[in-house]
Structure formats: structure tokens, C-alpha cells
């Protein structure tokens with residue numbers, strides 16, 4: 309069964325009287341457990357597409373069905389609930405909450421799920437990403453690679469069915485980026501999560517099962533690796 313189905317999705321941004329068609333009739337679906345990369349030039353609509361798939365924004369037309377839920381039929385609160393229950397995110401700029409420690413950042417999705425063992429589970433996750441000794445550090449006290457490792461621990465915390473990653477290694481040097489890629493794919497394999505990532509990096513894209521190439525808001529090519 310498809311965990312994600314994107315059907316005839318278009319996205320038009322309107323600024324004043326100008327209309328910008330960013331996605332134009334996009335169709336694809338992803339099976340549970342698959343890994344996929346969305347690639348394409350800057351400005352081609354990759355981040356917009358990822359945001360629509362994750363229910364962070366509405367499509368102008370068409371349908372996005374995530375884990376059986378047609379997102380366009382849901383309220384903002386209902387979409388937030390689906391994200392809390394089933395979705396993990398990794399961002400290029402980490403997006404950790406600056407006023408919370410590493411441990412508290414990882415606990416956020418667990419507390420949203422009302423897990424009584426949130427602290428224990430968050431510590432286990434920090435251990436998995438090799439940062440148990442940084443639990444009480446704040447994001448500004450961590451390097452970029454360490455912040456991304458905390459964000460990976462947070463992304464996997466609610467045992468998501470599907471993980472979205474937007475340029476997860478884009479702000480990191482090559483060596484740190486390679487370590488982060490390995491960590492994402494290792495955890496992904498262990499937990500059987502579906503992974504959809506946006507990347508500029510052809511080497512990272514080749515590590516997935518499937519490459520979806522977009523240009524000018526349209527799918528140009530799909531490649532199974």
C-alpha cells in the first residue's frame with residue numbers, strides 16, 4: 309500500500325496580481341519502507357513539494373494522501389495531529405528550539421505523544437546518535453554536526469512512519485555530512501521508516517531506492533536505483 313500518494317498536485321503562489329506556478333500537475337506515490345530523493349535545480353519546487361507531502365502547507369489543487377488521510381480535507385489541527393503521530397522532519401538548518409537542551413529537544417515529540425517514559429526514551433535516542441554526553445547542552449553549545457544529530461534523534465523519537473529530510477547535509481562539511489547520511493540510513497534501516505529527502509547531492513540521492521527529478525515544477529524523470 310502507498311504511504312504517500314501525490315495526485316495531480318499544483319501549487320500557485322500569488323503575490324499581488326502576479327501568479328507563480330511552482331508545482332504543475334505532479335503525480336507520484338511512495339510505498340511504505342521505500343527511500344526516495346527529490347532532486348532538481350534550485351527554485352524547481354523541491355522544498356514546496358516536500359512541505360505539501362508533509363502537510364505543512366496546502367496544495368492549490370490536487371490531492372495528497374498521507375498514510376490514508378487526504379490532507380486537503382483536514383483542518384490545520386487535524387494535520388498537526390497527523391504530523392505528531394506519524395511524521396518526522398530533518399531540516400537543513402536543524403531547527404532545534406534554542407531555549408531547550410539537547411535532551412529536551414528530543415523529548416518534544418515524545419511529550420506531544422504523552423509518553424510517560426519520554427526522558428528515558430530521549431536519552432536512549434541521544435545515545436544512538438552518539439551524544440549522550442551532550443544531553444544538557446543547548447543548541448548554541450553544539451557544533452553543526454552535533455545539532456543535526458540531535459535533530460535526527462528528535463525526528464526518529466515518535467517512531468514516524470515517514471521521515472522527510474530537506475537538504476539534511478546542506479550546511480555541513482563533507483566529512484560531517486557523510487557521517488550524518490550514514491546515521492540517517494542506518495536508523496532508517498533499523499526502524500524500517502519510509503524516507504523522502506530533498507537534495508542537491510547526486511551521491512546522496514543514489515543511496516535511496518528512487519530518484520524523482522523535478523524541473524520547473526514538473527516531474528522530468530523517475531529513476532529506480
Ligand code: ADP
Nearest residue numbers: 321328330348349350351352353354355356357
Ligand atoms: P527548491 O526547493 O527547488 O529550491 P522552492 O520550493 O523552495 O524550490 O521554491 C520554488 C519557487 O517558489 C521559487 O521561485 C520560490 O521563490 C517560490 N516560493 C517558495 N515559497 C514561496 C512563498 N511562500 N511565496 C511565494 N513564492 C514562494
